[in-house]
Amino acid sequence: MTTDQLLVTLLLALPIGGFALTALVGRRLYQRAWIIAVGAIVATWLIAMYLVYNTLFLNAYGAQGLHFTLYEWIPAGDFRIEANFAVDNLTAALLIVVCTVGMLVHVYSIGYMAHDPGRWRFFAYLNLFMFSMLLLVLADNFLLLFAAWELVGLSSYLLIGFWYGRRSAALAAKKAFLVNRVGDVGFALGIMAIWTTVGTLNFPEVFERIPLLAESGVIQPWQMTGLALLLFLGAVGKSAQFPLHVWLPDAMEGPTPVSALIHAATMVNAGVYMVARANPLFVQSPSAMWLIAGVGIFTAILAASIAFTQRDIKRVLAYSTLSQLGYMFAALGVGAFTAAIFHLMTHGFFKGLLFLGSGSVIHGVHDEQDMNRMGGLWRKMPITHITMLIGAIAIAGIPPLAGFFSKDEILGQAWKNGFVWVWAIGIVVALMTAFYMFRLMGKTFYGPSNVDPAVEPRVHESPRSMTVPLLLLAIPSAVLGVALGFPIGAGLIEQWMEPVFEGANEVLGRGQAEPFQVLGLDGFLAGASVAVAVLGVLAAMRLFGFRVPLLGLQAKPRPAVVERLTDRLRPLYTGSFHKWFFDDLNDLIFVRAGGLVARGLWWFDVHIIDGAVNGVAGLTQRSGRGLRHIQTGRVQNYALGIALSLIVVAVGYFVAGGR
Amino acid sequence: MSQSLDAYLVLASLLFCIGTFGFLARRNAIAMLMSIELMINAVNLVIVAFGAFTPELADRASVIALIVMAVAAAEATVGLAIVIAIYRNRRTPLVDEYHSMRE
Amino acid sequence: MALPPTVPYFDIAWDDLLFLTFGGLMLAAALGVVLGRNIIRSGLAMILSFAALAGIYALLGAPLVAAAQVLIYIGAISVLVLFAIMLTQSKSGPASLVFHHQAWAAALAAIVLALLLVSMVAGAEWPRAVAERVHTATGDVARLLFDEFVLPFEVVSVLLLAAVIGGVFLAKREDTDVPETEAGARQVTLGSEPGGASGRAASGIASATIVAAEDLGRRP
Numbered sequence: 004m005t006t007d008q009l010l011v012t013l014l015l016a017l018p019i020g021g022f023a024l025t026a027l028v029g030r031r032l033y034q035r036a037w038i039i040a041v042g043a044i045v046a047t048w049l050i051a052m053y054l055v056y057n058t059l060f061l062n063a064y065g066a067q068g069l070h071f072t073l074y075e076w077i078p079a080g081d082f083r084i085e086a087n088f089a090v091d092n093l094t095a096a097l098l099i100v101v102c103t104v105g106m107l108v109h110v111y112s113i114g115y116m117a118h119d120p121g122r123w124r125f126f127a128y129l130n131l132f133m134f135s136m137l138l139l140v141l142a143d144n145f146l147l148l149f150a151a152w153e154l155v156g157l158s159s160y161l162l163i164g165f166w167y168g169r170r171s172a173a174l175a176a177k178k179a180f181l182v183n184r185v186g187d188v189g190f191a192l193g194i195m196a197i198w199t200t201v202g203t204l205n206f207p208e209v210f211e212r213i214p215l216l217a218e219s220g221v222i223q224p225w226q227m228t229g230l231a232l233l234l235f236l237g238a239v240g241k242s243a244q245f246p247l248h249v250w251l252p253d254a255m256e257g258p259t260p261v262s263a264l265i266h267a268a269t270m271v272n273a274g275v276y277m278v279a280r281a282n283p284l285f286v287q288s289p290s291a292m293w294l295i296a297g298v299g300i301f302t303a304i305l306a307a308s309i310a311f312t313q314r315d316i317k318r319v320l321a322y323s324t325l326s327q328l329g330y331m332f333a334a335l336g337v338g339a340f341t342a343a344i345f346h347l348m349t350h351g352f353f354k355g356l357l358f359l360g361s362g363s364v365i366h367g368v369h370d371e372q373d374m375n376r377m378g379g380l381w382r383k384m385p386i387t388h389i390t391m392l393i394g395a396i397a398i399a400g401i402p403p404l405a406g407f408f409s410k411d412e413i414l415g416q417a418w419k420n421g422f423v424w425v426w427a428i429g430i431v432v433a434l435m436t437a438f439y440m441f442r443l444m445g446k447t448f449y450g451p452s453n454v455d456p457a458v459e460p461r462v463h464e465s466p467r468s469m470t471v472p473l474l475l476l477a478i479p480s481a482v483l484g485v486a487l488g489f490p491i492g493a494g495l496i497e498q499w500m501e502p503v504f505e506g507a508n509e510v511l512g513r514g515q516a517e518p519f520q521v522l523g524l525d526g527f528l529a530g531a532s533v534a535v536a537v538l539g540v541l542a543a544m545r546l547f548g549f550r551v552p553l554l555g556l557q558a559k560p561r562p563a564v565v566e567r568l569t570d571r572l573r574p575l576y577t578g579s580f581h582k583w584f585f586d587d588l589n590d591l592i593f594v595r596a597g598g599l600v601a602r603g604l605w606w607f608d609v610h611i612i613d614g615a616v617n618g619v620a621g622l623t624q625r626s627g628r629g630l631r632h633i634q635t636g637r638v639q640n641y642a643l644g645i646a647l648s649l650i651v652v653a654v655g656y657f658v659a660g661g662r
Numbered sequence: 663m664s665q666s667l668d669a670y671l672v673l674a675s676l677l678f679c680i681g682t683f684g685f686l687a688r689r690n691a692i693a694m695l696m697s698i699e700l701m702i703n704a705v706n707l708v709i710v711a712f713g714a715f716t717p718e719l720a721d722r723a724s725v726i727a728l729i730v731m732a733v734a735a736a737e738a739t740v741g742l743a744i745v746i747a748i749y750r751n752r753r754t755p756l757v758d759e760y761h762s763m764r765e
Numbered sequence: 766m767a768l769p770p771t772v773p774y775f776d777i778a779w780d781d782l783l784f785l786t787f788g789g790l791m792l793a794a795a796l797g798v799v800l801g802r803n804i805i806r807s808g809l810a811m812i813l814s815f816a817a818l819a820g821i822y823a824l825l826g827a828p829l830v831a832a833a834q835v836l837i838y839i840g841a842i843s844v845l846v847l848f849a850i851m852l853t854q855s856k857s858g859p860a861s862l863v864f865h866h867q868a869w870a871a872a873l874a875a876i877v878l879a880l881l882l883v884s885m886v887a888g889a890e891w892p893r894a895v896a897e898r899v900h901t902a903t904g905d906v907a908r909l910l911f912d913e914f915v916l917p918f919e920v921v922s923v924l925l926l927a928a929v930i931g932g933v934f935l936a937k938r939e940d941t942d943v944p945e946t947e948a949g950a951r952q953v954t955l956g957s958e959p960g961g962a963s964g965r966a967a968s969g970i971a972s973a974t975i976v977a978a979e980d981l982g983r984r985p
Contacts, residue, residue, distance in 0.1 A: 639694075639757060643686050643867055646874045653881055665780070668886055670825070673788045675882035677795055679875045684799030686871030687864050692849050693804060696811050699842065700795050703818055706830075713901070714825040724906045725914050727830045731837045732921045736928035738842045742849040743935035755853040 007057070007064075008071045010050050011088050011141060017043045017050075018134035022127050029123030036123035037113045040130045044102075044109045047133065051102035058095040059499050066502040067091065070143055070207065077146075084204060089143035093503045096344055096496075097140040097276055100351035103479070104268040105133050107472035111359050112260040114468035115366060125165060125258065132158035136269050140276065145194045145204040148277065152190065152241065155270045156183050162265060163257040175253035182250040186240015193233030200226065210283040214510070217287045224288065231284060231291035235298075238274030242328050245302040249585055251325055255317040259362030262317060267324050268355040272347050275331045279340050282507040286338065296336025296417075300428045303329030307435040311442070312580040315372045316361045319443050323398065324354055326432060330413055333425050338511045339416030341500040346409035348496075349483050353397040353405055356476035360391035363465040363473065364447060369458045374443065379452035381550060383462045388448050390473040395444050397480045399437035400536040404481050407533070408488030415491075415528045420511075426528075433532055437539025445547025450560040491525065670711035678704035689756045691745045695738065702734045783824055791817035802863050804850055812843045826900035 004012075021043030029036045057063040068091025077084040090098075109129060116122040135154035142148040156179075164176030194204065200222050201209050216222045222230070238244070243251035254266050265271070278285060278295065285292060306325035313319045327350045334343035365372055367384050381388040397404040400411070410433060417425040454462060464470065487496040546568075548560030569576050578584070633640075677700060684697030706727050713723020749755050772782050794817060797810035815838040822831035865871070910918055 636760075637757065638760070639686055639865055640867065643870060643874065646682060646686060646878070647870075650874060650877050650881065654877075657881075657885075669784065669788075670821075671886040672883055673792070673821070675886060676792055676879060679879035679882070680792065680795040680799055682878060683871050683875035686874065687868040688799065689863060689865050690804055692846060692853060693799070693807055695849075696798055696807060696846060699811065699838070699846075700798060700814065703815065703838070707818060707821065710822055710825050710827050710830055714827065720826075720901045721905045721909045724827050724830050724901050725910050727827070728833055728906075728910070729914075729917055729921055731833055732925060735837055735842055736924050738845055739928045739932040740935065742845055743932035745849060746852055746936045749853045 004071075007054070007069055007090075010054060011069070011071070011090060012073060014047055014050050014054070014137055015088075015134060015141065017047045018130045018137065022130035022134060025123055025127040025130060029127055032123065034117070037109070037116075037126050040126035041109045041113065043130060044106050044133055047137070048102045048106040051098045051137075054090055055095045055098050058090055059092060064090065067207070068094065082198075084144060084146050086147060087143040087205065088141040089206065090141065091503060092499045093276075093280060093344065094140050096348060096499060097272075098137075100272070100348050101133075101136050101140060101269050104351055104355040104476070105136070105264060107475055108260045108264040108268075108355070108359070111263075111362070111469050111472040112258075114466040115260055115362055116258065117466075119258075121165070125162075128158055128161045128165070129261075129264070132162065132265060132270070136273075139273055143206050145197060145206070145209070148280075149190060149194055152237070152273065152277075153187065155265070155273060156180065156187070156241070159183075159254070159265050159270055162261040163254045165257055165261065169256070172256040175250075175256040179250040179254050182247050183240045186237045186247055189233045189235075189240070190237025193230055193237065196226075196230050196233060200230070206280065210281070210506070213284050213287060214506070227284070228288040228291045231288045232294065234281060234284070235278065235291065235295055238278050238332075239298065240274075241277075242271050242274030242332070243325055244274070244298050244329065244332060245305055246585075248302060248306065248325050249589060252318050252321040252582070255315070255321050259317065259358060259365060262321070263355045263358030263362065266321065267358050268351040271324065271328055272331075272351065275328065275335065275343055275347050278332070278335045279344055279503075282340050282504055283510075285335070286507045286510040292336050292338065294336070296333050296422055296425055299329045299332025299334070299336055300425050300432075301329070302326070303333060303432045304428050304435070305329075307432045307439065308575075308579050309582050310439045311435065312576055314374050316364065316374050316377070316443060316447060317358070317372055319374075319439060320354070320357055320361055323357075323436065323440065324350075326436060327354065327398070330410065330429065330432070333417065333422075333429065334413040337413075337417045337420045337422045337425055338507070338513065339413055339420065340504040340507060341497055342409065342412040342416050344500055345488060345496045346413055348487070349397070349405035349409045349480070352476055352483060353394045353480040356390060356394040356473060356480050357398065359469070359473055359476065360387050360394060363387040363469050364391075366465050366469070367462050368454055369461065371455065371458070374446040376453050376455060377447045378450040378454065379448070380454075380462065381448040384448075384464045386464060386470045386473060390470075390477040391448070392444065393477045394480055395440045396540075397484075399440050399540055400433055400532055401437075401540065402533060403485050405479065405484035407536075408484035408491065408494075411529050411532050412488065412491065414532055415525060418524070418528055420513075430531060430535055434535040434539045437536045438543045441540050441543030441549070442547050445543060445549060445560060449548035449550050449558075491529070667711060667715045670714075671708060674704045674707040674711065677701075677707065691748070691755050691757050692742070694757060695741050695745065698741070699734065699738065702730065702737075706730050780824065783820070787817045787820040787824065790814075791821065804854060805847070808843065808847050808850055811846065812839055815839050815843065829901065829903045829906050 021040045024039045025036065029039070032038060058068065068089050070087065070089045072085045072087040074086050075083065076086040109126075112122075112125065112129065116125050119125065132155060135151050135158050139148060139151035139155055142151055160176050160180045163179050164173050166172045167176070197209060198204055201212050201216065203209060203212070213222075217224075217227055240247045251266060251271065255262050257266070285295070303326045306322040306329060310319050310322035310326065313322060327346070331343045331346050331350070334340070334346060364377065364380060364384065364387060367380065367387070368377060371377065393404065397406040400407045402408075414426050414429045414433070417423075417429060452459065488494040544558050546561055546565050549556060549558040581587070681697045681700035681704060684700065685694050688694050688697060709723050709730070710727050713720045713727075716723075745755065748760065752759060771778055775782075791814050794810045794814035798807045798814060801807040801810060815834060819831045819834040819839075822828075822834055
């Protein structure tokens with residue numbers, strides 16, 4: 004085993020070791036329950052950064068990346084699955100987000116969870132999640148990916164339901180788990196289909212054979228579409244796309260660091276990662292790609308419209324996450340894989356930042372999440388305010404912050420690849436995104452204070468373990484876009500992802516990207532997205548207020564105007580506020596109708612199945628009661644039985660032997 | 663008659679069956695143990711009889727018979743000790759009163 | 766005084782007469798053991814049965830086995846059984862209590878088994894059915910016992926030791942859970958220590974066997 008292989012193994016061993024140790028002795032560490040978990044993750048981060056540097060900057064493992072087998076996992080006849088791992092450019096890009104955000108969230112949690120008696124459990128779960136997520140990005144075959152897929156689902160379930168004493172948290176955890184199951188069934192079926200059609204589950208071999216098999220007609224186009232859609236169903240579940248998006252907003256019941264780490268920056272990206280990883284498979288089916296783009300952009304606008312009216316600060320961010328994930332899937336669907344991964348990275352940082360910021364706000368106003376009971380916090384929580392402002396500008400897509408580059412890349416690619424309708428909807432979503440983000444900022448930081456008067460004097464800036472991660476996350480949120488995406492279309496990210504998506508681009512007929520033309524189509528598209536973003540921001544500032552003394556900017560909120568607008572758009576408002584009634588629809592279809600079916604089945608179970616079982620049991624019982632009399636407990640009865648049986652056997656032997 | 667192996671074997675069979683009957687029919691634990699002794703003696707008789715009619719096995723038959731006797735002695739010791747122990751608890755030597763196994 | 770080759774008036778060989786006498790005696794005594802209503806008489810009948818069997822052993826040309834039969838069965842086991850009988854007999858119960866309810870079934874089983882065994886003996890072709898009987902030289906047995914069979918011999922001695930210890934342990938009275946006065950009273954009524962009796966008898970058997978065997982070993 005080479006040093007690099009050992010490091011990759013350590014990358015997995017450290018978090019799982021941290022999980023085991025924290026689970027075993029964490030309770031005894033009391034206030035210091037975090038010490039093992041955070042230590043393990045900091046070490047993991049260092050190793051990951053070393054590997055990322057080797058992969059992306061030194062290109063130490065070549066274009067194909069580092070592949071190795073740790074051991075043979077399932078040796079079952081012809082079905083042999085190895086525990087094999089890979090570090091290539093795509094994995095390295097994911098490692099940057101996962102490990103950095105993961106590490107900062109761990110540090111942040113030291114402060115955030117300081118007063119929770121179950122903090123040892125929390126850190127153990129966080130480490131388990133880090134292990135699962137790293138396994139997910141490092142796995143080099145579909146089955147290992149699936150195992151990690153389920154493990155992140157498990158950690159997510161445990162962490163959403165962390166405060167299991169609260170009924171809503173327990174229900175949200177269950178909902179997340181069940182909705183994910185729907186997607187996972189598709190994913191599992193897709194993996195089985197790959198096994199039966201391709202005959203292997205190892206990524207390099209599958210992706211090498213898929214184009215050949217498609218070309219030779221062994222896999223028909225409809226089969227390929229089915230395969231892609233089954234895998235996509237898994238991604239839809241994990242990344243909370245329409246119609247399986249309902250679990251993510253409820254998942255905000257978990258502690259805020261969890262929302263930041265799992266439900267914004269890492270786990271929900273697993274679907275995007277999986278589709279990007281399996282790009283050679285997806286590009287074989289144009290209709291599947293079209294559907295992915297459609298689902299993605301529909302989710303984007305649906306979620307953005309819901310985010311308009313939500314009052315819970317974390318729910319706004321949750322719908323924003325849905326919307327941004329929709330963007331990523333739209334990018335994947337239009338064939339802009341690089342743009343999707345780029346947006347995944349930038350979104351991971353700025354959405355992590357926004358969530359941690361919202362956690363800081365919630366912490367500061369003593370566990371209040373309703374934005375109508377906040378306001379005027381910019382003076383009392385300056386660091387939180389500044390960092391969240393950076394995050395909001397980044398997500399709104401105003402240059403030169405990170406969001407602009409990745410979002411513009413997606414919209415530009417959509418136009419250029421002939422998906423004008425995706426571009427058109429996308430630009431509306433960009434407008435909405437800018438608007439609802441600054442609505443959030445205005446309601447939270449600028450408007451008049453609606454904080455509970457009892458809490459008002461005690462509102463405070465969060466401890467350093469929480470503000471330092473915010474500051475550290477603000478840096479990549481601000482500069483990552485420039486660092487990776489400039490010049491547009493030929494940035495560092497393009498170079499990194501080029502070997503990964505080379506084959507896909509060839510199949511789709513994409514040549515080298517042309518240089519960016521400021522006065523051509525590119526300039527127009529970029530200008531359009533900046534324009535709508537600025538429009539959205541300005542509208543929100545005008546309605547909900549804004550104030551940055553440093554720049555001399557100030558705007559008073561206009562609640563009366565908001566009121567009038569709301570009244571005029573009452574049906575839309577009601578629909579948006581009730582999340583377009585998806586939960587009620589699910590309730591009607593699955594809970595009510597399903598309940599009727601279940602009641603019928605229950606009757607069948609009780610009267611027919613249980614009847615049969617109870618009948619058998621009753622028969623056994625009655626015969627047993629009868630037979631009990633021959634068990635006298637007297638040795639001599641038994642001895643007589645032995646003697647008689649012996650005679651019967653001997654006589655039988657003679658009779659049979661005499662013939 | 664005494665020159666025929668069959669005679670000895672028939673004798674041993676009858677002794678063995680008497681022992682079997684005693685073991686199955688007697689209620690007294692000690693009587694049952696005595697019946698076991700009868701059966702062991704029947705088996706021993708068979709061994710010695712076979713030895714006596716098979717010249718090359720004669721010595722070995724005697725050795726085996728002696729060892730069987732020693733083991734039977736050990737069996738009798740432990741068996742009777744158990745009977746006495748049970749008797750002390752249950753105040754009866756009658757085996758059909760020992761039916762705790764039933765519960 | 767010389768005996769005629771056959772028994773006068775009956776015209777059968779002396780050996781046959783002895784065989785019939787011993788065999789009949791043995792079976793009759795054995796029936797007495799299993800059918801007798803008085804358990805002490807049963808014990809005494811058993812001694813008779815063992816003694817007759819010793820005679821048959823002698824007739825079969827195995828004098829050492831015959832001697833051991835007398836020593837071990839009559840001298841030790843029977844005594845042990847009689848001790849046990851005396852320790853466990855309260856008062857002789859009614860006659861109907863001697864046999865189990867299943868006695869008729871047991872009798873049937875025993876008769877069928879006897880028929881089965883006899884028919885088997887009669888039906889079998891023994892390789893040397895009419896071979897000359899051999900007389901066993903005691904010296905040869907001893908040499909065999911201490912040479913080829915020395916390991917089983919030693920194992921048997923260990924087994925006997927274990928039986929002695931086990932007998933003592935099982936039959937030992939557990940004083941701990943009995944109040945002192947009651948234990949003392951019971952000691953008086955029973956007269957002797959049952960565990961001690963059976964244990965002592967067992968050790969007697971063991972030493973008798975070993976002493977007899979060692980005696981024989983030294984003789985050649």
